[in-house]
Amino acid sequence: MEQVVKKIDKKTLILDTTLELLSENGFHGTPISLIAENAGIGAGTIYRYFKNKEELINVLFIEIQRRIIKAMYCNYNEAAPYQERFKVLWINMINYYRKHPKDLIFIEQHRYAPYVSTLTRSESMRIISPVLLFFLEGKKKRFIKHLPLYTIIGLIYGPIVTIVKLNLDHNRVTTDDQIFHAEQACWDAVKYNDTKLEENIK
Amino acid sequence: MEQVVKKIDKKTLILDTTLELLSENGFHGTPISLIAENAGIGAGTIYRYFKNKEELINVLFIEIQRRIIKAMYCNYNEAAPYQERFKVLWINMINYYRKHPKDLIFIEQHRYAPYVSTLTRSESMRIISPVLLFFLEGKKKRFIKHLPLYTIIGLIYGPIVTIVKLNLDHNRVTTDDQIFHAEQACWDAVKYNDTKLEENIK
């Protein structure tokens, strides 16, 4: 029993240390030896938990993805109006990144990296599927525009990454006010507009 | 004279080959020796044109950034209405990426990489400054919302990257129709809305 607990703890320790170092130095700036050193374990030990460096990255990628989705659905009320639910998901996500900038840097650094396997990519898709379903629901019920899924993702996720990352780069704090307005703009981008209504305004 | 021409040609050759390989294999999947081999030159020759591998990447990053901006301002008419100019810039940019997916992959793979120097980052800012000024103009004249610059960039650039990249990943063609609608949605995200006007509609 205790063995199992220790195993899990050590695996987590390795993952945490890897995240820390990778987000600072990137893939080829963080040798296994450094990860081992910072984790206070032997280099060989890492290979008891992960087949190789690549797998370590892939596992970490999936792990973080999972945490993000979990955070997004905190205080999410299935019964609330669509726009309200949109707001909760969006704000939760950007707040997760605000609180965990290392995760943002890691994810964005590795999203398009060639050593992230196709298996990881499809697993990643599976993890975010609740969000995709949320968008499909919005399209079907005409809460949001009838756009391809990827367009919608781009309109909604793009701003989150850029806002947090640019503020990080320039040592600025991402303010609640910024977030409030950005969320509204994102909603404007995707919310359903009857074209005829638009004409009437003019 | 010819020296200069040849110099430029070989430098370009190296940069082109590097882009080709890097976008496929990533930084640590493309050794200098491979770049040299594919370019049909000696490995040492590369060091006549670039101090080291890092500089090579940084120069390429800047170079591509420049090409993108150049493409954006093709057929741009300073005298046209704001929304029209927005459309031209946006469509030009996404079309550049559609035509040059390797550039997209390269830029996005290295945007947050630690070996892209702060010098490169600020130079990059300088290059895109016309676009930033365009946004500032829009804010001042109330064509677009009064949002922080980075929020605006996120709202506009995020979708471009994601749409092209996701379609690439899934071996789909990015259609003109998709682009047409995505541009409209982006505009909806940033266009100025008088709040009172919105109230009246309801």
Add this chain to the structure above:
DNA sequence: TGTCTCGGAATGAACGTTCATTCCGTTTTG
């Protein structure tokens, strides 16, 4: 209880490979 045995977890030095960079003989240029 104290001692012995055993198995798997952990270790880190060693290995083989890879790779950026250098160096120098050769070729090209003007």
Add this chain to the structure above:
DNA sequence: CAAAACGGAATGAACGTTCATTCCGAGACA
């Protein structure tokens, strides 16, 4: 022919991975 450009073998540092060995804690035994 002098000087610059070039090629690619040589170099040495760095790295991922392996593996013989040590360590440790849990039973077995008396």
